[in-house]
Amino acid sequence: MNTEGESPEDSADASPQDATPQEATVPAPAEANGQRCGLVAIVGKPNVGKSTLLNALVGQKISITSRKAQTTRHRITGVRTEGDTQFVFVDTPGFQTRHSSALNRSLNRAVTGVIGDVDVVLFVVEAGNFTLADAKVLSLLKPGIPAILVANKLDLVHRRGELAPWLRDMQQRHPFAEFMPVSAKQPKDILRVLEVCGKYLPAQPWWYEADELTDKSERFMAGEMIREKLFRLTGDELPYTSTVVIDKFEEEPSPKFKRMVRIAATVVVEREGHKAMVIGEGGEKMKRIGTEARTELEQLFDAKVFLQLFVKVRSGWADDEARVRSFGYE
Ligand code: GDP
Numbered sequence: 001m002n003t004e005g006e007s008p009e010d011s012a013d014a015s016p017q018d019a020t021p022q023e024a025t026v027p028a029p030a031e032a033n034g035q036r037c038g039l040v041a042i043v044g045k046p047n048v049g050k051s052t053l054l055n056a057l058v059g060q061k062i063s064i065t066s067r068k069a070q071t072t073r074h075r076i077t078g079v080r081t082e083g084d085t086q087f088v089f090v091d092t093p094g095f096q097t098r099h100s101s102a103l104n105r106s107l108n109r110a111v112t113g114v115i116g117d118v119d120v121v122l123f124v125v126e127a128g129n130f131t132l133a134d135a136k137v138l139s140l141l142k143p144g145i146p147a148i149l150v151a152n153k154l155d156l157v158h159r160r161g162e163l164a165p166w167l168r169d170m171q172q173r174h175p176f177a178e179f180m181p182v183s184a185k186q187p188k189d190i191l192r193v194l195e196v197c198g199k200y201l202p203a204q205p206w207w208y209e210a211d212e213l214t215d216k217s218e219r220f221m222a223g224e225m226i227r228e229k230l231f232r233l234t235g236d237e238l239p240y241t242s243t244v245v246i247d248k249f250e251e252e253p254s255p256k257f258k259r260m261v262r263i264a265a266t267v268v269v270e271r272e273g274h275k276a277m278v279i280g281e282g283g284e285k286m287k288r289i290g291t292e293a294r295t296e297l298e299q300l301f302d303a304k305v306f307l308q309l310f311v312k313v314r315s316g317w318a319d320d321e322a323r324v325r326s327f328g329y330e
């Protein structure tokens with residue numbers, strides 16, 4: 001009621017019913033109800049433990065049933081709801097690759113945009129280490145977005161005393177909001193990271209149900225995983241108009257495995273030339289896409305995964321379809 005620029009007299013003149021108890025109980029719109037929710041990016045050079053950390057942070061609750069993911073510029077890699085807080089982890093393409101050439105390429109691309117518009121960044125390094133590759137990633141962090149230094153693989157540091165000067169050195173390099181020496185393999189540390197990270201997420205209603213864990217979400221994740229491998233392994237040439245369609249996603253009982261999932265997916269491309277790009281010499285590229293996607297899906301779903309990949313030219317003939325099996329087992 002007491003808006004800016006109003007004189008004290010004006011406020012005193014405000015109509016008396018404004019102050020009645022009824023008026024006071026009208027709830028504000030878009031109430032967060034104590035909920036917090038926001039975007040978290042995990043960045044760092046290859047092999048520092050980002051995937052391990054992400055998997056541990058997300059736990060079993062891979063929960064993407066909403067298509068809301070598509071409405072933002074972000075590719076969501078996991079959601080964790082803990083207490084009042086919902087953590088939405090987003091992918092930063094380019095950061096998770098093992099190839100430094102791809103890392104360099106990514107420096108000039110959308111990746112910088114992605115980390116420019118999250119609520120908090122987890123910058124992962126190996127505790128006690130800081131190399132040129134770390135510095136390159138660090139240079140992409142945006143001022144104004146809180147960054148938490150996650151000094152991972154603490155279990156490998158034998159002289160803990162040497163960590164204090166190293167942390168002081170890191171403090172000089174970037175105005176980190178927090179410093180967290182952890183081991184991504186230590187559940188206690190993971191809970192601590194969630195707790196600290198949660199402080200940086202805004203008070204707003206959750207975007208997802210607290211407990212979405214369905215076949216549908218796994219099906220969605222399967223498509224995303226294959227898409228990720230597709231673009232990472234074909235490099236820059238494959239246009240983003242190419243898509244992945246999940247044709248089959250079935251969980252089958254198995255006497256041998258705790259869980260068994262059969263997936264068939266089609267990569268749909270625009271041109272014959274793109275198809276060749278996806279298949280690669282003697283089917284080698286397609287095989288790698290399939291193997292890498294399958295390996296990560298097995299980890300994600302905690303299941304044996306059988307994955308069949310097809311590639312198809314969208315506008316082509318019916319017999320344009322090439323079928324390439326994903327090897328690796330059977
Ligand atoms: P990414 O390339 O950054 O995604 O790294 P990964 O998550 O694939 O991890 C790279 C390697 O480091 C793997 O062999 C992990 O098992 C290992 N690793 C990750 N976190 C830890 C940790 O806290 N302690 C130890 N000892 N190894 C770790």
Ligand code: MG
Pocket residue numbers: 050051052096
């Ligand atoms: Mg990784």
